[in-house]
Amino acid sequence: MVEISGLCKWYDDFSALYDISLTVAEGEKVVICGPSGSGKSTLIRCINQLEGHQQGSIRVAGQEVRPGMKGIEAIRREVGMVFQSFNLFPHMTILDNLTIGPIRNRGMGRAAARALAMEYLNKVRISEQADKYPPQLSGGQQQRVAIARALCMQPRVMLFDEPTSALDPEMIAGVLEVMETLARDGMTMIVVTHEMGFARRVADRVVFMDEGEIVETAPPEAFFSAPRTNRAKLFLGQLLAH
Numbered sequence: 434m435v436e437i438s439g440l441c442k443w444y445d446d447f448s449a450l451y452d453i454s455l456t457v458a459e460g461e462k463v464v465i466c467g468p469s470g471s472g473k474s475t476l477i478r479c480i481n482q483l484e485g486h487q488q489g490s491i492r493v494a495g496q497e498v499r500p501g502m503k504g505i506e507a508i509r510r511e512v513g514m515v516f517q518s519f520n521l522f523p524h525m526t527i528l529d530n531l532t533i534g535p536i537r538n539r540g541m542g543r544a545a546a547r548a549l550a551m552e553y554l555n556k557v558r559i560s561e562q563a564d565k566y567p568p569q570l571s572g573g574q575q576q577r578v579a580i581a582r583a584l585c586m587q588p589r590v591m592l593f594d595e596p597t598s599a600l601d602p603e604m605i606a607g608v609l610e611v612m613e614t615l616a617r618d619g620m621t622m623i624v625v626t627h628e629m630g631f632a633r634r635v636a637d638r639v640v641f642m643d644e645g646e647i648v649e650t651a652p653p654e655a656f657f658s659a660p661r662t663n664r665a666k667l668f669l670g671q672l673l674a675h
């Protein structure tokens with residue numbers, strides 16, 4: 434579903450990503466972790482070209498994505514993205530936040546888009562809030578809405594960039610639960626997160642990044658019980674200390 438090969442990205446003379454190769458199969462769940470500044474966000478933002486890369490290749494559902502390419506919108510429709518800051522339109526109702534994408538970008542009729550939106554709002558257990566505005570909802574509820582909004586575009590892969598790190602602790606479980614349901618439904622998922630419990634329960638593979646490189650890739654049980662590199666041991670040690 435996503436094939437990344439020899440990916441390099443730099444900002445002026447700073448190398449943000451170096452020689453990244455990663456293949457994520459259909460239905461696979463990959464958790465990316467690593468210290469702050471290691472390039473996790475940059476990597477997933479390159480997949481739908483929110484960031485352009487300078488070298489290497491990225492393919493999504495068989496199609497190569499390139500910086501400045503024509504037709505990137507069509508590829509972005511296949512790729513749902515959930516950010517740390519929910520990025521909902523504050524002046525639009527929850528329902529309108531969900532229907533605008535399918536109506537504008539998928540040419541869906543209003544009634545069909547509303548039906549689809551209600552289906553996903555039910556899935557994230559928030560359908561009773563459909564007529565409210567984002568600022569009237571808690572952070573956790575807004576993030577569940579953001580997930581539902583991405584799903585309304587019926588993507589083939591979902592990218593999550595630290596979806597729970599801006600949330601109050603009591604809000605985190607509800608969002609992770611929704612993501613676990615999505616995983617059980619068979620969605621292909623690439624998730625940047627420090628929620629190691631989630632990684633253990635859901636990930637097929639954990640990818641550990643440091644200084645713009647992939648340092649280790651392993652199934653969660655192997656990664657957490659016996660990380661191979663000192664860099665990963667140090668990272669996990671620091672995470673546990675928090």
Ligand SMILES: Nc1ncnc2c1ncn2[C@@H]1O[C@H](COP(=O)(O)OP(=O)(O)OP(=O)(O)O)[C@@H](O)[C@H]1O
Pocket residue numbers: 444447449467468469470471472473474475476
């Ligand atoms: N627009 C930019 N210009 C210059 N440097 C940038 C830019 N965006 C990111 N970087 C740098 O690239 C590196 C990787 O950033 P990135 O946000 O991908 O890291 P991260 O692993 O996601 O970190 P965090 O966990 O703190 O979000 C960092 O050193 C960051 O300062």
